[in-house]
Amino acid sequence: MKIIVIGGSGHIGTYLVPRLVRAGHEVVNISRGKRHAYAEAPEWAQVRQVTADREQEDADGVFGATVAALRPDAVVDLVCFTPESAVDLVERLRGETGHLLHCGSIWRYGSSLRAPIVEGEGTAPFGEYGIQKDRIAQILKEETAGGGLATTSLHPGHIVGPGWHPIGPLGNLDPEVWRTLSSGRTLRIPGIGAEHLNHVHADDVAQGFALAIEHRDAAAGEDFHVVAPTAMNVRGLATAASSWFGQEASLESVSWDEFRAGTTAEHADTSWAHLSRSQVCSIEKARTLLGYAPAYEPDAAILESLRWLIEHDRIDVEHSLVV
Numbered sequence: 001m002k003i004i005v006i007g008g009s010g011h012i013g014t015y016l017v018p019r020l021v022r023a024g025h026e027v028v029n030i031s032r033g034k035r036h037a038y039a040e041a042p043e044w045a046q047v048r049q050v051t052a053d054r055e056q057e058d059a060d061g062v063f064g065a066t067v068a069a070l071r072p073d074a075v076v077d078l079v080c081f082t083p084e085s086a087v088d089l090v091e092r093l094r095g096e097t098g099h100l101l102h103c104g105s106i107w108r109y110g111s112s113l114r115a116p117i118v119e120g121e122g123t124a125p126f127g128e129y130g131i132q133k134d135r136i137a138q139i140l141k142e143e144t145a146g147g148g149l150a151t152t153s154l155h156p157g158h159i160v161g162p163g164w165h166p167i168g169p170l171g172n173l174d175p176e177v178w179r180t181l182s183s184g185r186t187l188r189i190p191g192i193g194a195e196h197l198n199h200v201h202a203d204d205v206a207q208g209f210a211l212a213i214e215h216r217d218a219a220a221g222e223d224f225h226v227v228a229p230t231a232m233n234v235r236g237l238a239t240a241a242s243s244w245f246g247q248e249a250s251l252e253s254v255s256w257d258e259f260r261a262g263t264t265a266e267h268a269d270t271s272w273a274h275l276s277r278s279q280v281c282s283i284e285k286a287r288t289l290l291g292y293a294p295a296y297e298p299d300a301a302i303l304e305s306l307r308w309l310i311e312h313d314r315i316d317v318e319h320s321l322v323v
Helices: 011-022 042-046 054-060 063-068 083-093 128-145 176-183 202-214 234-244 256-261 265-275 284-290 298-311
Strands: 002-006 026-031 048-051 074-077 099-103 151-156 158-160 187-190 199-201 222-226 251-254
Touching: 002 011, 011 026, 011 042, 011 202, 054 063, 054 083, 063 083, 074 083, 074 202, 083 099, 083 128, 099 128, 099 202, 128 151, 128 222, 151 202, 158 202, 158 298, 176 187, 176 234, 187 234, 187 256, 199 202, 199 298, 202 222, 202 284, 222 284, 234 251, 234 298, 256 265
Parallel strands: 002 026, 002 074, 026 048, 074 099, 099 151, 151 222, 158 199, 187 251
Antiparallel strands: none
């Protein structure tokens, strides 16, 4: 099968593209050509690279033609962020391609009222990113239900892997959090730390896409959550992270106003965006229809990422990892 991966040099593609090559597929990666995959793999030598600026070609109305001209059997779109972009691609591939798979986000839902969230049963999204991702998923489902192109949307949580900073225990990317936990100093947390974070290793997301391609009939017209088997809350992740450095977690509950006063606006806003949602998503549908079996629990995935950052001098910590 000839498979086009749009944006295959990023987090998910780093693992998905080699998986597809190992499965015997002919793979073409469309990207801007400005970066390499996060992890080396010999399979990349068998991948055809096509350079294209998605944003510019969408503006020019030619990106769909660029993809269709490659005559793919399936297309995996990892970098679609607007309904207009999704519609343009669908209309160009309709009748010419067997399967379009889209990378969504669990932020297609808003703040959690029930856990776990089953596909399609979360609250209404907020924020441009979540609203757009939800609309794209709806468009794709309607397309297939109406007898058009076979589509599938997969919705990852907070993607983790070696080579980039993970969303940390406070729901943000503040590297000082890791220094604080490694030293045994007190970490100020907003509220009581009961809000959940739903991480997933990038390779487990890649597994989900590969399975959806393999089980096209079961996946067509469906949407799936692809997250870790469990989710951790703020205090649970902070406690685990402290133990990685041989420390006992020391946590101080503060109000959101106090938390904001002690950090940057960017870190505070990122924390609020993650923790106010407090999402825990079900993977039962993906398990049942696709055979999805994520290999990483969230803490194991984060530890792997953290170890890479420390080994490559990307973050400073006061004590070494003991695990």
